[in-house]
Amino acid sequence: MYTNFVHTKILNTTRRPTIGVFDSGFGGLTVLKALLEVVPDAEYAYFGDTARLPYGSKSVETVARYAVEASHFLESQGAQLLVIACNTATALALDRICAAAHVPVVGVVEPGAEAASSATKNRKVVVIGTEATVSSHAYRKALENRGLQAREKACPLLVPLVEEGWVEHSVTEQVAQIYLAEAFADGFHDADTMVLGCTHYPLLKSLLRRVAPAHVSIVDSAESTARAVSTHFQELLPDSDSGVEERRSAPRLKFFATDSTEKFRRLGQRFLGLPIENVEHVDLKE
């Protein structure tokens, strides 16, 4: 259960470890939503780089620079574990973020690939994502490392359609049909698993379920990422029993955004599925 949290400094004011969650904007809130279910006994600091979104159409250099800045910010807020809840940032910059961070880092690509590997029977997987994620071939590499065949397909219109709120709209259905027809063409018509390689796409899950071939399993990397985080999180817990009571209370959430906090509150709750009360504006240039 989540309740409104009291706005407090996270640094060392609690015995519960803080997990820093980072995304270019709102999509990472679908990962946070999964984390709240799987790892409820944590503090959370969520950073949305909304002034510079979207990352999906930007270059490696730019995304890496932004992601490293965000990671440092979250560490300054006391994060003892970083979740890169953005497929583009993970795909383009996970190595750079790991090298720059002083705490463990979990991205969304490896957990997504692992879940696809468990789900597929014929070892043929389709991945849909942003232009930048697809161009990086991070998913293809992660899937091929597991002995799977992969087809990646960029779907640049799906993010703006979600942000327009057209999650159950005939236009979105047509766009998804066009993209998925191309994704499942030419030797991939029998792929039996599709990875949602963008944290916006879980909002389209039921529409994509209708549009995708009926035999296809859909893998939401938000859920598999939350399970991966859970493993790391156990290592952060103190051995003693002190603080167990506090750990069992509802998670506390703190949100940071680089653009309008009002817009973050308004749009963010669509992704988190919960009201967002406390958002602080951050200017990374300062």
Add this chain to the structure above:
Amino acid sequence: MYTNFVHTKILNTTRRPTIGVFDSGFGGLTVLKALLEVVPDAEYAYFGDTARLPYGSKSVETVARYAVEASHFLESQGAQLLVIACNTATALALDRICAAAHVPVVGVVEPGAEAASSATKNRKVVVIGTEATVSSHAYRKALENRGLQAREKACPLLVPLVEEGWVEHSVTEQVAQIYLAEAFADGFHDADTMVLGCTHYPLLKSLLRRVAPAHVSIVDSAESTARAVSTHFQELLPDSDSGVEERRSAPRLKFFATDSTEKFRRLGQRFLGLPIENVEHVDLKE
């Protein structure tokens, strides 16, 4: 006529005045295209803030900060006149840019409103643009100052559809139909003029021509802005005849982008309608 230019420092190496053109990305190239026809005897420095696009979904504070940085950059490149070839930056930050600049500044909203005022017979005008431009009501104010009634309509999907290259696609036509049906509803069915309040939209002009009511005149603010710039430009020309020969040669263009230069070249030529050869990467943080 435009020919490939030699990549040279603009500062004081020529008698031809330099016009600095600024946009969040590629859309401003439609304004540059109009400028090349109307003011061929200039140097041009075009700055596309592609690492931080789009501005259309961002807040006033963020857009103003980015736009002022861009203006200072163009001045540092020798610009003697600034064209804010971005409706969102003009609508949200023209006053801040003018206050921060040391040279004359021309935005796209006033020329667009002026052209609409000339075109309309029944004084009722529809303006389509990004969410941020529409929320600012900059067009409504500019049109009401001229005694016109205005209806503004945000069309956030049109920019991503143009960037996907779907400029003559049935999905784009349906999206435009939905947006324009709302724009021309409730007392505006007889509006006789529609302003393209976003520099991406000229690429959709023929599609919008089909979708808009037949009696509606479409105003492209790129063209009216170019005419406004032409007036200012005359004042920058030296009185003497020296340099007339040089001034008459083809315009020289220099492009700067904050994200990938390769992508700027590739996507940019769709908007400019000409090959883009020389793009320099700029990092405004340094």
